Amino acid sequence: MSVSFSEPDQYGQVHPNETEALITAKLQDLEVEIAKIPKDQKEVFEQAKIKCPEQLTPEFKLMFLRCEVFNADLAALRLVKYWEKRLEIFGSDRAFLPLTQNGALKDDALALSFGFFQLTPCKDSSGRSIMFVDPSRQDKTKYERESMARSAWYVFHSALEDVDTQKKGLVVIVYPKKAKFTQLDRGLAKLNMESIKGCIPVRMSAIHLCHPPTFFRIVFPIFRLFMGERLVKRFRLHSGSEESVLGKLASFSVTKDAVPSEIGGNIVLDHTGWLEDRKADGK
Numbered sequence: 001m002s003v004s005f006s007e008p009d010q011y012g013q014v015h016p017n018e019t020e021a022l023i024t025a026k027l028q029d030l031e032v033e034i035a036k037i038p039k040d041q042k043e044v045f046e047q048a049k050i051k052c053p054e055q056l057t058p059e060f061k062l063m064f065l066r067c068e069v070f071n072a073d074l075a076a077l078r079l080v081k082y083w084e085k086r087l088e089i090f091g092s093d094r095a096f097l098p099l100t101q102n103g104a105l106k107d108d109a110l111a112l113s114f115g116f117f118q119l120t121p122c123k124d125s126s127g128r129s130i131m132f133v134d135p136s137r138q139d140k141t142k143y144e145r146e147s148m149a150r151s152a153w154y155v156f157h158s159a160l161e162d163v164d165t166q167k168k169g170l171v172v173i174v175y176p177k178k179a180k181f182t183q184l185d186r187g188l189a190k191l192n193m194e195s196i197k198g199c200i201p202v203r204m205s206a207i208h209l210c211h212p213p214t215f216f217r218i219v220f221p222i223f224r225l226f227m228g229e230r231l232v233k234r235f236r237l238h239s240g241s242e243e244s245v246l247g248k249l250a251s252f253s254v255t256k257d258a259v260p261s262e263i264g265g266n267i268v269l270d271h272t273g274w275l276e277d278r279k280a281d282g283k
Contacts, residue, residue, distance in 0.1 A: 001021070001022055001025040001026070003016050003017075003022065003069070003070045004016070004017045005017065005069075009126060010126075010252055010253060011169075011205045011206050011234070011252070013168075013169060013203070013205060014069070015069075015167060015168060016066075016069055016070050016167075018167070022070065023062060023065075026065050026070050026072055027058055027061060027062065027065070029072035030061055030064070030065060030072045030075055030076055030079075032072070033072045033073045033075070033076035034076045034079065034080070036076075037076060037077070037080055041080065042080045042083075044080075044083040044084045044086075044087045044095075045079065045080045045083045045084075047083075047087075047096070048083050048096060051096040052096040052097070052098075055096075055098065061075075061079065062166075063160055063166050063201040064076075064078050064079045064082070064201045066166045066167055066201070066203070067166075067201035067202060067203050075201075077198070078198055078199065078201060079201075081198050081199050082199040082200065082201065083095075084199075085194065085195055085199040086153075086199075089146055089149050089150055089153065089191065089195070090104050090150060090153075091146075094106075094107075099153065099154055099157050100282060100283050101154075101275070101278065101279045101283065102279070102282070104150070105150060105151070105154050107147070108143075108147045108150050108151055108154075110142065110143050110147070111143040111144075111147040111148045111150065111151040112151045112154065112275060113271075113272065113275070114137045114138065114139065114143075114148070114151075115134065115137050115269075115271040115272075116133065116134065116135070116137045116138055116148060116151065116152070117131060117132075117133055117151065117152050117155040117156075118131065118132045118133075118134075118155065118260075118269050118271045118274075119131055119132075119155050119158050119159055119274070120132055120258070120260060120267055120269060121267065122257065122258035122267055123164070123165075123258065124171055124252070124253045124254050124258060125253035125255075126168050126253060127164035127165070127167075127168050128164070128165055128168045128169050128170055128171045128205055129159040129162055129164075129165040129170055129171070130170075130171045130172075130173060130254065130258055131155065131156075131159060131170060131171070131172045131173070132172075132173050132175065132260050132262075132269065133172060133173065133174045133175070134174075134175050134176075134178075134179075134262065135174070135175075135176045135179035135183060135184065136175075136176070136177075136178035136179040136180070136183065138179070138183045138184075138185060138188075139183070140183075140185050140188070145185060145187055145188050145191070146191070148185075148188055149188060149191040149192060149195070152192050152195070153195065153200065156170075156195075156196075156200050156202055157200070158278070158283070159202065160200075160201065160202060165202075166201075166203075168203070168205070169202070169203035169204060169205030170202050170203065170204060170205060171205050171206050171208065171252075171254060172204070172206070172207045172208065173208045173210060173249070173254070173259070173260070173263070174207060174208065174209045174210065175210050175211060175260075175262055175263055176209065176211070176212060176213055176216070177210075177211035177212075177213060179213060181213075181215045181219075184219060186223075189223055193223075193227050193228070193231065196231065197227075197228050197230065197231060204231060204234045205234065206234050206235075206236055206252060207231065207234050207235050207236065208236045208238060208249060208252070208254070209235065209236065209237050209238065210238045210239075210245050210249070210263055211238070211239060211245060211263070212237065212239055236248075236252070242263070242264040243264075245263065245264070246259065246263070246264055246265065249263075
């Protein structure tokens with residue numbers, strides 16, 4: 001079944017016009033494409049089918065189709081790679097548990113509490129969720145690298161609970177102004193970028209890096225290698241005064257009312273409260 005698309009948005013992305021018939025047909029196509037993948041290349045996925053079949057719902061698989069704008073072959077590859085990366089980061093004892101604070105994240109409360117990755121309560125004008133990333137909150141002496149990577153997976157999957165974000169994508173605001181050079185963890189950055197590039201079913205609409213520190217020109221070439229060309233195209237750099245940066249974000253439909261107060265916006269983030277509320281809800 002052919003797919004019709006919207007006109008390109010402010011980020012140049014197009015969005016499929018979804019119908020029940022399209023979803024049904026493409027889920028069937030996805031199963032066909034998964035079957036084509038050699039068994040030795042989808043061993044972890046096959047383990048997931050046995051160990052956590054309740055997680056492999058049509059809704060779960062639909063996220064991968066939406067991420068790849070309903071290209072079933074690409075969605076199948078992403079789905080298989082997702083489980084490989086999930087096993088790598090979570091280990092065999094947790095990879096197949098639900099991605100909740102009492103499940104796969106049961107030993108990662110400390111890393112989660114740092115708030116390196118935070119999901120804001122607001123969206124942009126197109127309905128995309130907004131994630132806030134503050135590298136100055138890192139302290140790699142207090143947690144294992146993989147634990148912080150797992151916390152990133154948790155926040156990304158929290159964003160993906162929203163159907164509009166699955167369809168339209170995610171906006172990430174990175175604020176490294178207060179970060180020190182010694183806080184940067186290239187190994188963690190590599191793990192996170194690998195997860196985003198071809199595993200976690202999230203459409204990255206934009207990565208807005210605001211107020212880059214002076215050492216940014218030194219580290220960016222390294223991070224660019226981790227990002228890959230697809231993510232580099234989503235990268236936006238905003239420097240200058242607070243007012244200037246807020247204006248640049250607003251030009252991408254991220255208004256002051258949707259921007260965290262750390263950058264001069266009106267949103268006061270309560271990451272601890274957010275985690276507590278989700279844990280109380282079994283998330």
